[in-house]
Amino acid sequence: MPVFPLSAPEPMHIPDGFLSAVVSIVLWLLSILVIAYSLKRVNQDLGERQVPLMGVVAAAIFAGQMLNFTVVGGTSGHLMGAALATILLGPWAAMLVMTTVVSVQALIFQDGGLLVLGANIFNMGVIGVAVSYFVYLSIQRLAGGKSWGIFTGGFLAAWASIFVASLAVALELAFSGTSPANLAIPAMAGIHALIGIGEGLVTAGALAMIYATRPDLLRADRQKQAGGAALWVVGLIIALALAIASPLASAYPDGLVRIAKQRGFLEAAQGPVYQIIPGYILPGISNEALATILAGIIGTLIVFGIAAAVAYSKRNRKTVQN
Amino acid sequence: MHVHFLDPYRSGHSTIHQLDARIKFVLAVAFIFITALTPIAAWPVYILLFALAISVEVLSELGVGFVLRRAVLALPFILAALPVIFTIAGPALFSLSIGPWTLTATIPGIERFVSIALKSWISVQVAIVLATSTPFPDLLVAMRAVHVPRLLVAIFGLMWRYLFVFADEALRLIRARTARSGEADLAGLKAGGSLLWRARIAGGMAGNLFLRAFERSDRIYMAMVARGYDGEVRAAPLPHLRPVDWVILTVALTSLLSLLIFAFLFWG
Numbered sequence: 001m002p003v004f005p006l007s008a009p010e011p012m013h014i015p016d017g018f019l020s021a022v023v024s025i026v027l028w029l030l031s032i033l034v035i036a037y038s039l040k041r042v043n044q045d046l047g048e049r050q051v052p053l054m055g056v057v058a059a060a061i062f063a064g065q066m067l068n069f070t071v072v073g074g075t076s077g078h079l080m081g082a083a084l085a086t087i088l089l090g091p092w093a094a095m096l097v098m099t100t101v102v103s104v105q106a107l108i109f110q111d112g113g114l115l116v117l118g119a120n121i122f123n124m125g126v127i128g129v130a131v132s133y134f135v136y137l138s139i140q141r142l143a144g145g146k147s148w149g150i151f152t153g154g155f156l157a158a159w160a161s162i163f164v165a166s167l168a169v170a171l172e173l174a175f176s177g178t179s180p181a182n183l184a185i186p187a188m189a190g191i192h193a194l195i196g197i198g199e200g201l202v203t204a205g206a207l208a209m210i211y212a213t214r215p216d217l218l219r220a221d222r223q224k225q226a227g228g229a230a231l232w233v234v235g236l237i238i239a240l241a242l243a244i245a246s247p248l249a250s251a252y253p254d255g256l257v258r259i260a261k262q263r264g265f266l267e268a269a270q271g272p273v274y275q276i277i278p279g280y281i282l283p284g285i286s287n288e289a290l291a292t293i294l295a296g297i298i299g300t301l302i303v304f305g306i307a308a309a310v311a312y313s314k315r316n317r318k319t320v321q322n
Numbered sequence: 323m324h325v326h327f328l329d330p331y332r333s334g335h336s337t338i339h340q341l342d343a344r345i346k347f348v349l350a351v352a353f354i355f356i357t358a359l360t361p362i363a364a365w366p367v368y369i370l371l372f373a374l375a376i377s378v379e380v381l382s383e384l385g386v387g388f389v390l391r392r393a394v395l396a397l398p399f400i401l402a403a404l405p406v407i408f409t410i411a412g413p414a415l416f417s418l419s420i421g422p423w424t425l426t427a428t429i430p431g432i433e434r435f436v437s438i439a440l441k442s443w444i445s446v447q448v449a450i451v452l453a454t455s456t457p458f459p460d461l462l463v464a465m466r467a468v469h470v471p472r473l474l475v476a477i478f479g480l481m482w483r484y485l486f487v488f489a490d491e492a493l494r495l496i497r498a499r500t501a502r503s504g505e506a507d508l509a510g511l512k513a514g515g516s517l518l519w520r521a522r523i524a525g526g527m528a529g530n531l532f533l534r535a536f537e538r539s540d541r542i543y544m545a546m547v548a549r550g551y552d553g554e555v556r557a558a559p560l561p562h563l564r565p566v567d568w569v570i571l572t573v574a575l576t577s578l579l580s581l582l583i584f585a586f587l588f589w590g
Contacts, residue, residue: 015445016441017442020358021359053536054477084528110446110450113446177434180405202528205522206526207529208525209526209533
């Protein structure tokens with residue numbers, strides 16, 4: 001029996017031991033709230049069909065993660081699937097599907113821990129889906145129903161879901177005192193900016209295949225009905241908040257620790273509060289911080305630009321209709 | 323019974339196998355929680371926790387080596403905690419010069435790094451014992467017992483049931499791709515096409531898998547309706563816990579809690 005890499009160890013699934021108990025519990029509570037709400041919404045939208053559809057699609061995503069492709073040397077890319085699920089099922093159902101996938105991975109394959117499962121669900125299920133939804137819907141509206149919107153939107157949604165979720169992982173690690181923010185955030189962001197390209201390409205490829213065979217599954221009105229404007233705004237806020245918070249935290253890691261200390265995040269079993277050693281000099285650290293902030297600002301501007309463009313195009317369409 | 327290579331469950335008749343899944347589930351989560359709460363550098367407590375984990379592995383008759391080998395899987399993540407060695411203030415232990423940078427490892431930094439690595443390693447062992455000694459349907463019962471919403475448990479159950487079907491389907495897709503693109507097991511021979519092409523092919527396979535999932539879920543839904551499914555998830559009432567299960571639960575939770583208090587008294 002050939003042994004396939006079931007779950008290539010990737011830096012997205014946090015194992016137990018890496019997040020402090022407080023961070024884990026806060027993210028559990030957030031995830032539980034979102035899951036409860038999605039269960040309600042999906043029950044309204046899909047009714048009795050939801051159990052078979054969610055369960056089978058979750059199984060397909062899990063299996064889809066086995067489909068890897070060689071990138072370079074021994075490394076290979078594979079799918080996380082949050083964006084694809086969001087585009088095909090709508091955001092609420094996608095959150096449930098990702099919750100199911102991430103939970104089973106943790107419970108059965110120890111891909112991600114049990115106590116930190118709430119955090120993993122939050123990163124991949126909630127953040128990944130909300131950001132995908134925001135990006136995909138924005139691009140779709142920009143494209144005005146043309147088919148390039150589906151593929152470009154799919155690619156960018158998939159890339160953004162990976163990238164923003166990785167920022168969340170880095171911030172959580174920094175809050176837990178596991179990894180210093182000024183190293184964890186640029187490292188995670190850099191790696192996942194690349195991994196995200198793989199996710200984007202596979203997602204676009206999958207959408208092209210589905211568009212050729214079942215275009216009805218990609219009709220533009222499906223996602224709009226399913227999510228609504230509120231979630232679009234939530235996706236925007238998450239993307240913005242993380243794009244701003246990460247370069248800040250990365251530039252002022254001790255500031256993050258100060259916040260963490262004030263909020264009592266660190267004292268739970270965290271021992272000494274870390275500081276940057278005075279004698280620990282990184283030549284060019286100011287440049288590095290500057291670069292990260294610049295990247296954050298550029299990202300934020302792009303997001304703002306998209307948001308403004310969407311608002312503008314929507315207004316235009318309304319005036320035309322009137 | 324069909325045994326799939328993905329299913330981690332190893333059947334057996336050990337004490338751990340026979341323990342009620344609900345008790346196992348709650349105790350495993352409690353153990354991991356206590357491990358997470360244990361202060362940094364409380365070495366004697368780590369040793370006790372590790373000893374507990376090892377005893378459970380021995381009791382489960384799964385083989386300590388088997389569990390330890392699987393536990394290595396979670397280790398690559400430790401890279402994320404590596405910088406902590408150099409960024410915590412404290413007495414310096416050694417310095418590394420990499421080009422223009424000088425990294426100074428400190429004792430508190432190393433203590434924190436080793437603590438994180440140990441905590442993670444011990445926790446994952448317990449999770450492995452839980453998954454390998456408990457059939458998944460029993461875990462579903464445990465989830466119901468701790469009030470995971472019934473709908474979500476039903477979705478988990480259905481996912482589990484079709485996981486193997488889709489894993490096999492994915493393997494068939496991979497085999498077909500290997501056959502078509504003439505991938506040989508020779509060093510230096512590239513699997514065909516450019517990176518973009520490979521990604522598009524993988525994408526097409528994923529899309530294929532999705533479509534099959536949609537269509538299969540329709541058929542499953544029809545089959546469920548034909549058998550009287552009306553959207554209500556019904557499940558058999560949970561079996562009662564035996565008095566001995568309650569005793570085990572209380573004793574284990576109390577000892578875990580006292581271990582934590584001990585840790586905080588001396589190292590907190």
